[in-house]
Amino acid sequence: xxxxxxxxxxxxxxxxxxxxxxxxxxxxxxxxxxxxxxxxxxxxxxxxxxxxxxxxxxxxxxxxxxxxxxxxxxxxxxxxxxxxxxxxxxxxxxxxxxxxxxxxxxxxxxxxxxxxxxxxxxxxxxxxxxxxxxxxxxxxxxxxxxxxxxxxxxxxxxxxxxxxxxxxxxxxxxxxxxxxxxxxxxxxxxxxxxxxxxxxxxxxxxxxxxxxxxxxxxxxxxxxxxxxxxxxxxxxxxxxxxxxxxxxxxxxxxxxxxxxxxxxxxxxxxxxxxxxxxxxxxxxxxxxxxxxxxxxxxxxxxxxxxxxxxxxxxxxxxxxxxxxxxxxxxxxxxxxxxxxxxxxxxxxxxxxxxxxxxxxxxxxxxxxxxxxxxxxxxxxxxxxxxxxxxxxxxxxxxxxxxxxxxxxxxxxxxxxxxxxxxxxxxxxxxxxxxxxxxxxxxxxxxxxxxxxxxxxxxxxxxxxxxxxxxxxxxxxxxxxxxxxxxxxxxxxxxxxxxxxxxxxxxxxxxxxxxxxxxxxxxxxxxxxxxxxxxxxxxxxxxxxxxxxxxxxxxxxxxxxxxxxxxxxxxxxxxxxxxxxxxxxxxxxxxxxxxxxxxxxxxxxxxxxxxxxxxxxxxxxxxxxxxxxxxxxxxxxxxxxxxxxxxxxx
Numbered sequence: 001x002x003x004x005x006x007x008x009x010x011x012x013x014x015x016x017x018x019x020x021x022x023x024x025x026x027x028x029x030x031x032x033x034x035x036x037x038x039x040x041x042x043x044x045x046x047x048x049x050x051x052x053x054x055x056x057x058x059x060x061x062x063x064x065x066x067x068x069x070x071x072x073x074x075x076x077x078x079x080x081x082x083x084x085x086x087x088x089x090x091x092x093x094x095x096x097x098x099x100x101x102x103x104x105x106x107x108x109x110x111x112x113x114x115x116x117x118x119x120x121x122x123x124x125x126x127x128x129x130x131x132x133x134x135x136x137x138x139x140x141x142x143x144x145x146x147x148x149x150x151x152x153x154x155x156x157x158x159x160x161x162x163x164x165x166x167x168x169x170x171x172x173x174x175x176x177x178x179x180x181x182x183x184x185x186x187x188x189x190x191x192x193x194x195x196x197x198x199x200x201x202x203x204x205x206x207x208x209x210x211x212x213x214x215x216x217x218x219x220x221x222x223x224x225x226x227x228x229x230x231x232x233x234x235x236x237x238x239x240x241x242x243x244x245x246x247x248x249x250x251x252x253x254x255x256x257x258x259x260x261x262x263x264x265x266x267x268x269x270x271x272x273x274x275x276x277x278x279x280x281x282x283x284x285x286x287x288x289x290x291x292x293x294x295x296x297x298x299x300x301x302x303x304x305x306x307x308x309x310x311x312x313x314x315x316x317x318x319x320x321x322x323x324x325x326x327x328x329x330x331x332x333x334x335x336x337x338x339x340x341x342x343x344x345x346x347x348x349x350x351x352x353x354x355x356x357x358x359x360x361x362x363x364x365x366x367x368x369x370x371x372x373x374x375x376x377x378x379x380x381x382x383x384x385x386x387x388x389x390x391x392x393x394x395x396x397x398x399x400x401x402x403x404x405x406x407x408x409x410x411x412x413x414x415x416x417x418x419x420x421x422x423x424x425x426x427x428x429x430x431x432x433x434x435x436x437x438x439x440x441x442x443x444x445x446x447x448x449x450x451x452x453x454x455x456x457x458x459x460x461x462x463x464x465x466x467x468x469x470x471x472x473x474x475x476x477x478x479x480x481x482x483x484x485x486x487x488x489x490x491x492x493x494x495x496x497x498x499x500x501x502x503x504x505x506x507x508x509x510x511x512x513x514x515x516x517x518x519x520x521x522x523x524x525x526x527x528x529x530x531x532x533x534x535x536x537x538x539x540x541x542x543x544x545x546x547x548x549x550x551x552x553x554x555x556x557x558x559x560x561x562x563x564x565x566x567x568x569x570x571x572x573x574x575x576x577x578x579x580x581x582x583x584x585x586x587x588x589x590x591x592x593x594x595x596x597x598x599x600x601x602x603x604x605x606x607x608x609x610x611x612x613x614x615x616x617x618x619x620x621x622x623x624x625x626x627x628x629x630x631x632x633x634x635x636x637x638x639x640x641x642x643x644x645x646x647x648x649x
Contacts, residue, residue, distance in 0.1 A: 004134040004155050005112050011047050014110070016136060016155040016162060021302050023155070023162055024049070025078050029070050030062040031106030033078035033138065033151075035187050038250070040304050051075055051189075060085030063104070076187030076271060079140065079151055079166070081105050088273045089217060089263045092168075093180040093280070096145060101179070105140040105149060112136050116154045116163070121508050123255050123542030124297040125154070125163050125321045132157050146172025146289075159320070160313045165297040170287045178285040182261075182277030183254070183295040189271050192240055195220075195264055196249075196307075198232035198564050203552035203585055205229050205533035206564035208645075212240070213266050221261035223281045225486030225503055226530055227537040233260045234568040236310060237272070244307050244642050251303070251310040252276055253568050255322075256296035257539035258507035259283070282489065284500035299538065307567065308641050315570040315640060322538055323545040323572075325522050331632050332525075332546060332572060332603035333410055334362075334625055335477070339369035340553070340579050341609035344377050347392045348400055357610040359407045361618065362625040366404050367412035367479060367605075372397055374424060380447045383419040384426030386465040401473035412477030412525075413469065417462045418510065419448050419483065433458050437490040445484035453509030454491045454502055463516050470521050478517075480544060482530040507539075514543035527575055527603075533561070536569070546575055546603050553579035553607060555590045555598040559646045562601055572636035576602030578624075580609070592617055596624045600635050604628050 006015045012027040013036070022042040028034040028051075036049040056071035072086045082090040083102025093101050115130035127133050138151040150167040164184040170176060193213040197220050198206040220235060222228035233254035242249050252274070254260050259279035266272050276298050285293055299317060303309035319328065336358045338351060355366050373389055374382025388397040401411040420427055420434050427434065435450045436442040442449055451458050469475065491502045518526065526544035528535060532551035540547060547569075550561050558576065565574060576599040581589045599605070606621070613621065628635070 004157060005136050007110065007112070008045075013045060013047070014136060014138075015042070015045050016153055017041055018155060018157050018160070020160045021162070023153070026050070027107045028075065029067070030065075030072070031108075031140075032072055032075060033107060033140070035076040035078050038186065039248070039302055074269060074271075076189055077185065078138070079105065079149065079185050081142070088267065089265050089275050090180065091182040091185040091275050091277070092149070092178070094145070094147065095177040095179050095284070097174050097176070103142045103145070103147070105142055108139040108141045108148070110136060110138050117152070119165060119294055119297060121511060122294060122296050123322075123511060123539045124165070125161070125255070125299060125317055126324075127321065145174070145176060146170065147176065156317070156321075159316045160301050160303070160309075161299055161317045162301075163297050163299050166295045167292055168287065169292040170289050173289050175286060175288045178287055178293055179283065180277070180280035181285070181293065181295055182275045184252070184274070184276045184298040184300070186274045186300075187271055188237070188274070191237075191272055193237040193272055194240055194242075196236035196238055196567070197262075198234050198567065200229050200232070200533070200561075200564075202229045202531050202534065203550055204557070205536065205550050205561055206232050207560055208564045208567065210238075213237070213264055213272060215266045215268075217263060217265045219261060219263050221259070221279050223259050223279055225258060225489065225506065226482070226535045227257050227260060227539070228485070229531070229534045232568070233262070233537050235262045235264075235276075236307070236567065237264070237274070238307065242306055244644075246306045247304070249303050249307055249310045251301045251314060251568070253299045253314060253538055254296065255299065255538035255542065256507070257510065257535050257537050259503050278504060282500050282503065284498075285504070286498050286501065296539065311567050311642070312639060314568050318538065318541060318570045319572070319637065322541050324542065325518070327525055327545045329637065332636060333364040333477075334628060334632075335365040335367050335410075335412065335605035336363050336610060337367040337369055337479075337577065337605060337607045339414075340584055340607045344371040344379075346371065348394065351400070352403070353611050354609065355404055355407065355409070357618075359409055361610065361621050362629070363409070363606065365410035365412055365477060365605075367414070367477060368397070368400075369414040369479070370416075370481075372413065381421050381423040383416055383421040383448055384424045384451070386415065386462075386469055396472070397469070398472035398474075401475070405474065410476035411473060412479060413473065413475060414479045414481060415466060416481045416483060417466060417513065418451055418453055420451050421448055430461075432492060435486060435488060435490065437488045440488060443487040445487070448484055450484065450486055452491050452493070452506075453513070454505035455493055455509070459509050459513050459516075463513055466517060467520060470524060475521075475524055477525045477527065479527045479529055479548070482535060484531070485534070511539070511543070518543050529575075533565075536565070541569075541573060545573065547573050548575040549602065552585045553577055554583040554586045554588050555595045556588060557586060558598050562598070563642065563646050566640060566642060571602050571640055574602030575605070576600075577605045577607040579607045580612075592620050592624075600628060600631070603636065604632065
């Protein structure tokens with residue numbers, strides 16, 4: 001029984017719904033999918049929303065038709081391509097053999113099934129049983145090229161979430177190039193929206209920006225090879241008067257960790273057109289006859305009770321159907337990270353004093369950050385050499401980990417798997433594994449370079465090296481860092497006419513490595529990091545249920561960062577630590593009490609030299625640790641409300 005998705009064959013109307021929301025669209029003239037409604041639950045749709053037929057002669061009409069009252073340029077649609085007399089930002093662009101990019105996508109058929117299909121090689125929301133969701137697949141076709149577009153819609157029964165993605169199949173006989181293929185298009189009629197996005201910078205991520213949607217096209221996105229510090233892959237469209245507790249708001253989160261694009265266009269008749277997907281900058285994908293391409297997934301929600309309800313819907317789906325394995329509902333351990341205490345200047349004896357003090361204070365995990373491998377005494381060397389520095393650890397890192405475990409504490413390690421140093425054994429053996437363009441000098445950032453994750457041998461090598469360390473140390477936790485973005489995007493594995501596939505293939509390689517490691521070592525807790533919050537997205541959270549929120553650990557700055565983060569992401573994800581003062585990033589001095597109260601809202605820990613604390617401060621830390629152990633399940637997994645903005649509190 002299709003109780004979540006209905007099809008009215010007489011009116012040609014599809015209605016997706018659960019107890020809270022409805023999403024309705026129809027098949028109109030020319031096989032055009034017309035968007036009708038997304039909002040509060042409609043118990044029974046009676047056909048009142050059919051778009052008015054008025055003279056659209058100056059907008060372009062259907063090929064071969066003399067009817068001037070129908071135009072794809074003005075009709076609110078579900079998905080549109082270049083060349084079909086629609087002058088809005090297209091959802092897809094396909095370059096064909098003759099150089100044309102014109103498509104005419106028409107409705108072909110539909111399928112309704114229980115559950116939700118997996119997206120091969122991509123992170124996505126999932127189901128644990130087939131009765132908790134239903135999926136509608138609408139197939140559009142372009143008759144001339146034989147291209148078929150499967151539009152996938154999944155509606156969940158218990159949470160106000162609908163997911164969207166697209167699969168393109170080439171059933172024709174000729175090769176084409178996908179130059180753009182979005183995961184979602186959504187058109188709104190007669191809405192006066194504000195956009196709410198999360199821009200930022202390194203150590204200043206995800207600050208809330210709310211502005212009115214005006215005429216023209218506004219694009220929010222990243223072309224850095226990552227989801228980026230600069231513009232998080234999250235967007236909300238809210239009515240002008242919507243606040244935390246009242247008003248309409250539509251929220252969108254992209255489960256993708258690479259180049260992304262959110263395009264918002266307000267047109268000449270006050271319709272708002274939204275397109276979300278892989279950024280088409282420097283993107284092209286060769287689609288041979290018989291092959292297919294799957295886009296990443298967009299999660300979308302609607303709330304008529306303000307911004308908090310929108311956020312809570314995202315929080316619930318992340319907790320229940322993005323995060324996987326034993327960590328879904330697990331309380332995150334309280335940790336101490338040595339980075340701001342020692343930086344690269346440490347040895348086994350120096351670290352033992354921090355570990356001993358951590359155990360005395362009730363801290364549950366010690367995390368050894370950068371500098372334990374190769375001959376890594378500074379940031380000039382050794383990335384890619386994932387074997388222990390014997391000068392620092394005479395008994396190996398496994399021996400040190402054993403000592404930590406004997407104290408009843410967990411042990412974690414820092415890795416930067418996607419990076420390589422020129423001064424490294426890895427570069428000596430495989431210089432061609434570094435991303436670079438032949439004939440050009442590679443651009444350094446932080447004295448480091450990026451491995452070509454589009455190469456299978458690179459993924460295999462990193463997997464084998466990290467696996468060996470995990471086994472040797474009986475590792476409990478990995479902090480997976482990425483401290484620079486990609487330049488000279490090029491891979492020796494692809495011919496010239498396919499180089500624009502590289503950015504997406506890189507991310508698929510990262511996902512493959514994450515998948516293999518998390519499946520091989522399900523008891524290891526992974527924390528994603530990219531110079532802090534540079535890859536803070538649902539794609540990463542599918543593999544790593546924690547993420548380092550920001551390299552900025554100043555308590556005052558973190559209030560704003562964590563406030564913005566809360567709009568789309570759940571507190572159990574946020575790595576939030578108490579650091580030393582004056583703060584290393586901004587130089588501010590705040591009380592130990594203030595630093596802890598801010599860091600409680602997340603995966604709590606310390607990032608300072610515990611041995612430099614006074615006796616009074618040590619007692620305070622003991623009290624903080626005891627309090628957090630008592631309350632952490634509420635902080636990490638309770639229903640989160642924003643009462644007010646930090647700017648007005």
